[in-house]
Amino acid sequence: MAASSRVSSPAGWLLAAAHCTLVMLALLAGAARGHSPAAALSSTFYDASCPGAHDVVRRVIQDARVSDPRIPASLIRLHFHDCFVQGCDGSLLLDDDLPAIQTEKTVPANNNSARGFPVVDDIKAALEHACPGIVSCADILALAAEISVEISGGPRWSVLLGRRDGTTTNIASAKNLPSPFDPLDKLKQKFRNVNLDDTDLVALQGAHTFGKVQCQFTRENCTVGQPEGALENLDRVTPNVFDNKYYGNLLHGQALLPSDQVMLSDPAAPATTAPIVHRFASNQKDFFRNFVASMIKMGNISPLTGRDGEIRKNCRRVNSKGH
Secondary structure (H helix, E strand, C coil), X not given: CCHHHHCCCHHHHHHHHHHHHHHHHHHHHHXXXXXXXXXXXXXXXXXXXXXXXHHHHHHHHHHHHHHCCCHHHHHHHHHHHHHCCCCCCCHHHCCCECCCECCCCCCCCCCCCCCCHXXXXXXXXXXXXXXXXXXXXXXXXXXXXXXXXXXXXXXXCCCCECCEECCXXXXXXXXXXXXXXXXXXXXXXXXXXXXXXXXXXXXXHHHHHCCEEEHHHCCCCCCCCCCCCCEEECCCCCCCCCCCHHXXXXXXXXXXXXXXXXXXXXXXXXHCCHHHHHHHHHCHHHHXXXXXXXXXXXXXXXXXXXXXXXCCCECCECCCCCC
């Protein structure tokens, strides 16, 4: 149903007003955390042009999860690694098209570890069938991240939409993505570089509450006879559930990634990240609330809007000139 027809009755006006109030509260919560909302992004961006977009993305992810339980964690990671490189513009999804485009998929932080690209292709194909040329690949990643968290037991939120797709990659920036071996000062700097603070760092690292990691990236490294690509659950307690058990693991010194445990073990942690870890470990609602605020904040890193960028027909390639 189009947005205009929903508000034609007094009841409709009340519902619309309530929805707008919720959206404004979310934006103000972000602003209170040092966040300047991207004015062009809106949770209702596709209400008229592609009203079923959220349902399409959800259906494809649900289908993919049946055969691959790791998909939700993999999809949210794609959104992170996209937004941290020249903003949330879908640059991570581009394949090599030399000499113009060099893919970000083969930098150390992504090579043989970033995954889920065929599912993004499936989402794009389904959306192109439902509403051709409307939903950007950058917005697909934002929607997929929220849905992946929600269907795994985590919080839900109204995703701000309206991003357009970039037409370039940025290899230098991609090589500077947060690393599992980064010390705390380097992690904090990388987050500050994209206007994310200590609370955002601790909250967003909480996405490691589900999914798997190759043993070569863990604190214990691989055991004897274990190949480097062998997979370990990031959270051994509830590996496929989005909850706050990750922070309890940190408190017991059981985080798999060095870059997770430093939020407690680093000499600077007691005055910065450690109190936030303790807070989230004891209060899942507090973690969920802050995770949502940080996801909204991260999703607003330098989006392309208006006439900037394009709406890619294929998430792996920029549109041909003249398209």
